[in-house]
Amino acid sequence: MKSKNQIANTIYGVDFDSLSGGEKASITKKYTAQKAPKKATKARKVKATGISEVKFGRPGTNGVKTCLVNDGTTVSEAEEQAGLGIDYKKEGFIVKTSTHHSVGQTLKTSDIVYDGDLIMIVTGVDSAY
Numbered sequence: 001m002k003s004k005n006q007i008a009n010t011i012y013g014v015d016f017d018s019l020s021g022g023e024k025a026s027i028t029k030k031y032t033a034q035k036a037p038k039k040a041t042k043a044r045k046v047k048a049t050g051i052s053e054v055k056f057g058r059p060g061t062n063g064v065k066t067c068l069v070n071d072g073t074t075v076s077e078a079e080e081q082a083g084l085g086i087d088y089k090k091e092g093f094i095v096k097t098s099t100h101h102s103v104g105q106t107l108k109t110s111d112i113v114y115d116g117d118l119i120m121i122v123t124g125v126d127s128a129y
Contacts, residue, residue, distance in 0.1 A: 052114055092107075093125070
């Protein structure tokens with residue numbers, strides 16, 4: 001914000017104290033009409049209820065595939081939505097990161113996935129049961 005002196009110098013070329021009563025009133029109006037700079041606000045994190053973010057990945061293959069599913073979705077439904085084309089006779093699911101499952105736990109296709117789960121697709125794990 002500019003001070004009254006800065007505004008007076010810009011408009012009249014003299015300090016605020018050197019102005020007449022009407023000129024001071026005009027400068028005061030301009031001074032109070034200035035908008036104060038807004039404080040930066042923190043971005044709020046919005047959590048959608050009923051939705052889980054689940055990630056699938058294969059060791060040795062770069063990257064993970066993220067999908068959003070409804071709460072209560074099974075591993076096979078989430079994998080199908082991610083579109084990874086798993087061969088259930090050769091590959092299975094192991095938990096890498098989870099808030100509900102133990103790390104390293106083998107998941108069945110009927111197990112429920114939870115928000116934030118990172119599931120590895122690995123060969124040699126029987127997931128068909």
